[in-house]
Amino acid sequence: MLEELWITAAHVRALDESVPGLVTGLFVTGSVPLGDYRPGLSDIDFVAVTDRPATADELAALAKAHASLPTGGPDYDGIYLTRAQLAAPPAGDGTAPQILAGDFQPAKPGGQFNPVTWLELARHGLPILGERPHVALDAAALRDWLLGNLAGYWTDFAGRAAAQFAAIPPETPVPAESVRWGVTGAGRLHHTLATGEVTSKTGAAEYTAEHFPRWAGLCERAARSRAGEDEPFTAADGTAATELISAVVADAHARHA
Structure with a gap:
C-alpha cells in the first residue's frame, strides 16, 4: 500500500x-x-x-x-x-x-x-x-450530473482560461497543471458518460486522445507530464486545452443529452 x-x-x-x-x-x-x-x-x-x-x-x-x-x-x-x-x-x-x-x-x-x-x-x-455499504447507483442521475457539470463548471472554466491565455503571447511558458487540468478533467466526465465507469486522469488523457484525435499530441504530453516527465507547456497549449474542453462538452451533449 x-x-x-x-x-x-x-x-x-x-x-x-x-x-x-x-x-x-x-x-x-x-x-x-x-x-x-x-x-x-x-x-x-x-x-x-x-x-x-x-x-x-x-x-x-x-x-x-x-x-x-x-x-x-x-x-x-x-x-x-x-x-x-x-x-x-x-x-x-x-x-x-x-x-x-x-x-x-x-x-x-x-x-x-x-x-x-x-x-x-x-x-x-x-x-x-468496515464493510462496504450498500450504494444506490442511478444511471439517469449520473448522466444529468455529468452533463450539468460539463455545461456549468467546465464551460465556465474554459471561458475564463481562454481569456487568460489569449492575454499573453502564445509562446509564453505556463504552469503544467494549468494545461493538465483542462486536458484531463472534461474527458473524465465524457468517459463516464460513454462507459458508465470512472477513470483516472491518465486514463482520461488516453481516452481523450483516442476520441478527439485533433488534440492527441497534447493529451499524450499531458500524460507524460503527469507521469513526472519534464514536459514544458505554453500559452498556445493552454488555448488548445480550452478548445478541447469546448469540443468535449459539445460532443457529450450531442451524444448523451
Missing part, C-alpha cells in the same frame, strides 16, 4: 479519540484505487460512512480531528455520508460534512456530494475500515 496512506491511519486514530463509534466505514477513493497516484500531484480522497448523522458536538470534534492530522503530505480531502444517504441517489439539495484542502465544512453542498462519488465508492473504494 502507498506510504502516503499513513494519513488514513492517523485519521482512524483521530476518529477513535474524538468521536468513538461514529464512523463505521472508511474508504479511499480517487487516484489511489485507480492506480494513478502521483506523489507531489495527487491528493488522498476518502469517503467516511456513519450509521447516523453527526450531532453538532460531533461535527465540532470532527473539525478538530482533521486540524490535528499531521501536515506535510498530500491534501486529505473527503466526505462523511450516512448509510441512509448512500442507500439513495444523492439529493440535489443535499449536504454533508466535507473537507477540502484543510477547510472542514459541517454541511457543504456540492463538492463530493454527487453521483460520481457514489459510483467511485461502489466500484473502486479501497476499504480501510
Whole structure:
C-alpha cells in the first residue's frame, strides 16, 4: 500500500479519540484505487460512512480531528455520508460534512456530494475500515450530473482560461497543471458518460486522445507530464486545452443529452 496512506491511519486514530463509534466505514477513493497516484500531484480522497448523522458536538470534534492530522503530505480531502444517504441517489439539495484542502465544512453542498462519488465508492473504494455499504447507483442521475457539470463548471472554466491565455503571447511558458487540468478533467466526465465507469486522469488523457484525435499530441504530453516527465507547456497549449474542453462538452451533449 502507498506510504502516503499513513494519513488514513492517523485519521482512524483521530476518529477513535474524538468521536468513538461514529464512523463505521472508511474508504479511499480517487487516484489511489485507480492506480494513478502521483506523489507531489495527487491528493488522498476518502469517503467516511456513519450509521447516523453527526450531532453538532460531533461535527465540532470532527473539525478538530482533521486540524490535528499531521501536515506535510498530500491534501486529505473527503466526505462523511450516512448509510441512509448512500442507500439513495444523492439529493440535489443535499449536504454533508466535507473537507477540502484543510477547510472542514459541517454541511457543504456540492463538492463530493454527487453521483460520481457514489459510483467511485461502489466500484473502486479501497476499504480501510468496515464493510462496504450498500450504494444506490442511478444511471439517469449520473448522466444529468455529468452533463450539468460539463455545461456549468467546465464551460465556465474554459471561458475564463481562454481569456487568460489569449492575454499573453502564445509562446509564453505556463504552469503544467494549468494545461493538465483542462486536458484531463472534461474527458473524465465524457468517459463516464460513454462507459458508465470512472477513470483516472491518465486514463482520461488516453481516452481523450483516442476520441478527439485533433488534440492527441497534447493529451499524450499531458500524460507524460503527469507521469513526472519534464514536459514544458505554453500559452498556445493552454488555448488548445480550452478548445478541447469546448469540443468535449459539445460532443457529450450531442451524444448523451
